[in-house]
Amino acid sequence: MRDWTNSAYTLPGKAASYWLETIPGTRHPPLSEDIRVDVAILGGGIVGITSALLLKEAGLSVAVIEADRIFRGVSGHTTAKVTSQHHLIYDWLLKQFGRDRAQMYADSNQAAIERIDALSRQHRIDCDLLYRPAYVYAGTEQSEERIRNEVQAARSLRLPATFDADVPLPFATYGAIRFDNQAQFHPGKYLNGLAQEIPGDGSAIYEETRALEIQEGEPMVVKTGRGCVRATDVIQATHVPFHDKPGLYFARLHQSRSYALAMRINETFPSGMFINAESPARSLRSQPAEGGELVLVAGDEHRTGEGNPTFDHYRHLEEWARSIYSVQSVDYRWSTQDTMPLDRVPYIGRQTPGHDHLYVATGFRKWGMTAGTVAAIVLSDMIQDRSNPWVEVYDPARFQPLGPVPSAIEQVAETAKGLAGARLTGAPEEASQLVAGTGAVVEVKGEKVGAYRDLNGVLHTFDLTCRHMGCLVAWNAAEKSWDCPCHGSRYTALGDVLHGPAVKSLNRKGQQ
Numbered sequence: 001m002r003d004w005t006n007s008a009y010t011l012p013g014k015a016a017s018y019w020l021e022t023i024p025g026t027r028h029p030p031l032s033e034d035i036r037v038d039v040a041i042l043g044g045g046i047v048g049i050t051s052a053l054l055l056k057e058a059g060l061s062v063a064v065i066e067a068d069r070i071f072r073g074v075s076g077h078t079t080a081k082v083t084s085q086h087h088l089i090y091d092w093l094l095k096q097f098g099r100d101r102a103q104m105y106a107d108s109n110q111a112a113i114e115r116i117d118a119l120s121r122q123h124r125i126d127c128d129l130l131y132r133p134a135y136v137y138a139g140t141e142q143s144e145e146r147i148r149n150e151v152q153a154a155r156s157l158r159l160p161a162t163f164d165a166d167v168p169l170p171f172a173t174y175g176a177i178r179f180d181n182q183a184q185f186h187p188g189k190y191l192n193g194l195a196q197e198i199p200g201d202g203s204a205i206y207e208e209t210r211a212l213e214i215q216e217g218e219p220m221v222v223k224t225g226r227g228c229v230r231a232t233d234v235i236q237a238t239h240v241p242f243h244d245k246p247g248l249y250f251a252r253l254h255q256s257r258s259y260a261l262a263m264r265i266n267e268t269f270p271s272g273m274f275i276n277a278e279s280p281a282r283s284l285r286s287q288p289a290e291g292g293e294l295v296l297v298a299g300d301e302h303r304t305g306e307g308n309p310t311f312d313h314y315r316h317l318e319e320w321a322r323s324i325y326s327v328q329s330v331d332y333r334w335s336t337q338d339t340m341p342l343d344r345v346p347y348i349g350r351q352t353p354g355h356d357h358l359y360v361a362t363g364f365r366k367w368g369m370t371a372g373t374v375a376a377i378v379l380s381d382m383i384q385d386r387s388n389p390w391v392e393v394y395d396p397a398r399f400q401p402l403g404p405v406p407s408a409i410e411q412v413a414e415t416a417k418g419l420a421g422a423r424l425t426g427a428p429e430e431a432s433q434l435v436a437g438t439g440a441v442v443e444v445k446g447e448k449v450g451a452y453r454d455l456n457g458v459l460h461t462f463d464l465t466c467r468h469m470g471c472l473v474a475w476n477a478a479e480k481s482w483d484c485p486c487h488g489s490r491y492t493a494l495g496d497v498l499h500g501p502a503v504k505s506l507n508r509k510g511q512q
């Protein structure tokens, strides 16, 4: 029988996030009745958990509603650099947003580093927080000018930036922008520590409870499959908003996946966190671990639902790592995705100007450790009617004419064009040829459907139509999931929701 995976390459390491493997599991109960709180926070990643803690500390009652287990989403699969150096952004911000708003972006993300440090001290969380310089290095001669422009822009915003010609990496570069006093941490240990402070005094965390619908009013009502949450204010901290029609968020975001390997090398890793200026990304940092240090190698991004064969992304990273280091072992591998906004700046604030009690935080562009913390600070201030100096730059309603940014409508058209149809124009595979543990688009009675053969040999078939807005999902062989190319929803091999904006499972066709 044919194995529809890339048989030429064996995926390395354990398929698990190092962060999640090294913290205890959580056991918060699911919602079991209707409840009333001051603030309903949907999603238990860095945005949801940090917001909940700040609001609870301000005296409000909060309910965190988590579809799965808390911090098992993107925040549990990040590379966890804690930095205001968000790749090359400040030269862009100065040109597109002007000095005042570029300064808000810089100040807020620098402040987020301090807030993470302060919260971990306040709550005595040992989360491997270490101060390290952050580098974006020029891997090609062409990138050097961009790096130098970025140094100038960042310095003009009082960021701790310098041009460093001597980058401590084992290959030639054309210099780098270095930010001093940036940090790295263990996000699982950090969020686990924060989450322990939330339950009690009218506040709670509910796991395995998916928010399905938000009804606006006074109070706001969040419907789940297990009861309703009534709240004065609601924060969609679900990474990508599922209630996304007000404000057309589905048209203003796309999701981009990246891959990570955690490995042991013979060399001593330098003190620093690194990423190249070019695409595909090559990101490096180290992490203290039992039995010695791990090195995280990440990158090889692509739009969710594309990038097949997905095995190749792990292979590219492993080959690159082996070309620069003497690799002893690859211990873990994982992948995840983040939301990419139209103009490179997250959307944090009221969902739209007309929705006074509905808040959103999304579009972190793979820098959500600091930006997610900024979101929690901004939203908790807004909910308490306190002024916050950074609101304006993140305001989701900010859309002034922006030069090279494609309009939302163009992006919708681009997304819709062909994606729904094109995916099915290829020849379907033969269901009888699927080996256990693999999936493919197959033809059953003249109709193309999704099929997955489980480890007992049972064939499960699905309608390929994504339950968000009807695009067609594609099989992701490396992660054994069904991924939607339109707005990045993902489903397990058996069709259950893994990642929004979808909230409903794929429709099942049958099993045999």
Ligand SMILES: Cc1cc2nc3c(=O)[nH]c(=O)nc-3n(C[C@H](O)[C@H](O)[C@H](O)COP(=O)(O)OP(=O)(O)OC[C@H]3O[C@@H](n4cnc5c(N)ncnc54)[C@H](O)[C@@H]3O)c2cc1C
Binding pocket: 042, 043, 044, 045, 046, 047, 048, 065, 066, 067, 068, 069, 070, 071, 072, 073, 074, 075, 076, 077, 078, 079, 080, 081, 082, 083, 209, 210, 211, 212, 237, 238, 239, 240, 242, 256, 257, 258, 259, 260, 298, 335, 336, 337, 338, 361, 362, 364, 365, 366, 367, 368, 369, 370, 371, 372, 500, 503
């Ligand atoms: C490969 C990669 C590397 C990265 N590295 C870095 C880095 O080094 N530094 C950095 O700053 N940032 C990094 N990021 C970005 C950062 O990890 C994310 O921006 C951040 O974790 C997003 O946090 P979140 O709280 O928005 O989402 P999540 O952590 O995904 O939390 C959202 C939660 O909501 C839950 N949920 C979803 N839908 C529902 C629903 N309907 N009802 C209830 N709950 C729901 C999910 O289960 C999840 O637990 C990286 C991103 C990627 C993809």
Ligand code: FES
Binding pocket: 466, 467, 468, 469, 470, 471, 484, 485, 486, 487, 488, 489, 500, 501, 502
């Ligand atoms: S994620 Fe929007 S249609 Fe699939």
